[in-house]
Amino acid sequence: MTTGFSVAVIAGTSEATDLINAMPSSxxxxxxxxxxYGETILQHSRCTVQVGRKDGAAFLQALQPFDAVVDASHPFATEVTRIVRSVCQSIALPYFRLGRPAVHYTxxxxxxxxxxEKAATxxxxxxxxxxFTTGANTLSFYAANVSDFEKRAWVRVLDTxxxxxxxxxVPQAHILYGMPPFSVQDTAQLIETHRIQMLISKDSGTRGGLPEKIQAAEQFQIPVLLIRSPEHGESVSATQILHQLEQLRTERGFSC
Known part of the structure; x- marks a missing residue:
């Protein structure tokens, strides 16, 4: 039997860190x-970390030595998911997409x-x-497409x-730097201080801090605008992925 079952994890989320920590030591x-920042949240995990954005050619080179790939990137990181899935298909590399369960809010x-685009309208x-609690990546888009953005928009982003x-x-933007997790009170204070009348968030699930944002908005009875997740039911749970990885390891003759 061969040894050293190797797994690549597209990480940077808390779910990815939890999954890595749950994988067998072998x-x-x-x-x-x-x-x-993605590297920082993995500092106590048992893995090698590669830092830096990659295009298709770079992922093609980087992923070839692995036995399986788990895509645990953020649900809104659609371009990364598209590239990694395509690379895995092109070289017949087993690919698993870790998802976030849908949450219904009352x-x-x-x-x-x-x-x-529809949110901006x-x-x-x-x-x-x-x-805005939608992150830095869409900052320039909203600045260019939301009326009076420079006067009435505040944007909370990671302090990285x-x-x-x-x-x-985007020098005209009002930027609020901070590091998660953000409590209900953290967001409520921003709403009160800046006289916020609508909170905008990605629908990123409980692990994205959305319940706390909604509770803060509810305290002031202001509306919340959610941008729907682009995920369409193709992902599976961490438990399922761990089981499937073990099946793959056994089928391919790797020792424990």
């Missing part, structure tokens, strides 16, 4: 993260949008101050070098 695990004052037709670089390109 696995050789390499985590791929886009940012230094707060009645929630609106939804299927994309950032809704927001341009909405009066009052806005609190990557976010500072993105924010520097």
């Amino acid at each position: 696995y050789r695990i390499t985590a791929f993260v886009a940012t230094e 707060y009645p004052n929630i609106r939804t949008a299927d994309s950032k 809704i927001l341009s037709e909405t009066a009052g101050n806005l609190l 070098p990557e976010s500072h670089k993105v924010a520097a390109a």
Whole structure:
């Protein structure tokens, strides 16, 4: 029997960290993260970490030595998922997509949008101050497409070098730097201080801190605009992935 079942994990989320920590010690695990922050949340995990954004050619080269790939990237990191899935298909490398379970919220004052483009249209037709909790990657888009953005929008982003670089390109934006997890009170304080009248978030599930955001909005009875997740039921749970990896390891003759 051969040894050293090797797994690549497209990481950078708390779910990816939990999955890596749950994998058997016999696995050789390499985590791929886009940012230094992604590396930070893996500092106590048993894996090798590669930091840096990759295109298709770079992923093709990097993933070939592995026996399986687990895509545990953020549900809104659609381009990364598209590239990694395509690379795995091209070289017949087993691919697993770790998902986040859908969550249903009881707060009645929630609106939804299927994309950032539709969200921008809704927001341009909405009066009052806005609190964006959608991250730095879409900052320039909203700045260019939401009416009076420079006057009425506040944007909470991670306090990382990557976010500072993105924010520097949008000097008119009101940037609020911070590091998660954000409590209900953290968000409520921002709503009160900046007289926010609508909170905007990705529908990223409980692990994305969304329940706390909604509770804060509910305290002030302001609406929440959720951008729907682009995931469409193709993903599976961590328990399922661990089981499937073990099946694959056994089928391919790797020892424990």
